[in-house]
Amino acid sequence: xxxxxxxxxxxxxxxxGRPLVALESTxxxxxxPPGRNLDxxxxxxxxxxxxxxxxxxxxxxxxxxxxxxxxAELERVCAxxxxxDKLSLRDLxxxxxxxxxxxxxxxxxxxxxxxxxxGVFATGGLGGVHLGAQESWDVSADLGVLARVPTLVVCSxxxxxxxxxxxxxxxxxxxxxxxGYRTDDFPAFYxxxxxxxxPWRVDDPAQAAAVVAAxxxxxxxxxxxxxxxxxxxxxxxxxxxxxxTEGLQLVRGKGVHGKDVTPVLLEHFHTAxxxxxxxxxxxxxxxxxxxxxxxxxxxx
Ligand code: PSU
Ligand code: MN
Numbered sequence: 001x002x003x004x005x006x007x008x009x010x011x012x013x014x015x016x017g018r019p020l021v022a023l024e025s026t027x028x029x030x031x032x033p034p035g036r037n038l039d040x041x042x043x044x045x046x047x048x049x050x051x052x053x054x055x056x057x058x059x060x061x062x063x064x065x066x067x068x069x070x071x072a073e074l075e076r077v078c079a080x081x082x083x084x085d086k087l088s089l090r091d092l093x094x095x096x097x098x099x100x101x102x103x104x105x106x107x108x109x110x111x112x113x114x115x116x117x118x119g120v121f122a123t124g125g126l127g128g129v130h131l132g133a134q135e136s137w138d139v140s141a142d143l144g145v146l147a148r149v150p151t152l153v154v155c156s157x158x159x160x161x162x163x164x165x166x167x168x169x170x171x172x173x174x175x176x177x178x179x180g181y182r183t184d185d186f187p188a189f190y191x192x193x194x195x196x197x198x199p200w201r202v203d204d205p206a207q208a209a210a211v212v213a214a215x216x217x218x219x220x221x222x223x224x225x226x227x228x229x230x231x232x233x234x235x236x237x238x239x240x241x242x243x244x245t246e247g248l249q250l251v252r253g254k255g256v257h258g259k260d261v262t263p264v265l266l267e268h269f270h271t272a273x274x275x276x277x278x279x280x281x282x283x284x285x286x287x288x289x290x291x292x293x294x295x296x297x298x299x300x
Contacts, residue, residue: 004065004067004112005066006056006116007067007069009068010056010118014116014118017300018053018054018300019053019054019299020053020296021048021118021121021122021293022056022067022110022118022121022122023041023045023048023055023056023057023058023122024057024103024121025057025058025059025077025103025109026087026105026106027123028041028057029078029103030262031263031266031281032281032282033270034080034082037078038074038075041074041077042074044057044122044289045057047290048122050293051293051294051297052297053292053293053300057069057074057077058104058113059073059103060096060100061101063099063100065112067112067116067118077103084102085102085103086103087102087103087104087108088105088108088140088141088142089111089141091108092108105140105141106121106140106146106153107141109121110142110145110151111145111149118151119152119296119299120292120295120299121151121152121153122285122288122292122293123153123155124281124284124285125155125157125158125159126153126224127140127141127142127143127158127162128140128162128164129143129162129166129167129169130162130261131161131163133163133166136257138261143167143170143171143174144174145222147175147176147222148221149220150220150222151222152208152212152223152225153222153223153224154295155225155227156226156228156285157189157228159190160189160190160194160244161244161248161265164186164194165196175219175221176222177215177221177223178198179201179202179226181202181208181227181228182203182228183198185198185228190229190234190240190269190277190280190281191229191234191237192231192234193228198226205295205297208291208298212295227284227291229283230287232283233279233280234280235273239276243273243277246272247264247268251265
């Protein structure tokens, strides 16, 4: 059986109960362009370390789920010719069994982090219920995994390319607590508010840690902590509206389906906004990594 491979530093931290933060690789390989992705990957790890926690970026390399990528492995994942598949949880068995390499999503990163003994995970945006899911049935596996894996996922909400109201309903049905960080509104990735309220709010890392610790005594599900993009990096609402309309047209026109929808939309946002969306993306994911590390320190 293929074992999970933990880096020495990650294994030591897990064994000694030191704080750790898991980081995903799909955001690097499919969410950010080559060049920019490696820089962000390194800064994410530095941010986690600066708070006193150990970062563990996760991917599947040549059939081995790897928790805590080395600098060389991080470069491999971020390379322009990496050609990595996007692996959700359903894809882990096939990729591992067939000896393939791929980047992990929120769903598969959460599951691997939990197996490795890591309870806190920072990312950018969660997958959710797609617009038109009544017809397409396109609901991200991220939601189903949050329902049954006890990882704290720190993100900036979900993109407005998704059906946000339906996403919140599915989380409620699956008994996943959704917490707003210093906000009463569920954030929408590039925007600080989606217009939908969160059921609970926490105002500091200690409160978040207390909620997570209490939740874990009663439930096996995850917790979603929604941290809005820093105000100074929030995208202009009209620019956002334009990019969204264009992006959705592009996806429909090209007949893009399933797991390719998010990468195609992100690519449009990045090129059509001349990098504004990239700066926003970077700012929010760094902010989430910092907050996740602060909570991991509280939990440890
Ligand atoms: N949202 C983003 N950027 C991303 C993703 C989502 O803003 O890179 C990625 C994450 O890895 C997430 C995945 O877990 O897309 C969800 O994809 P799908 O909807 O195919 O499950
Ligand atoms: Mn999907």
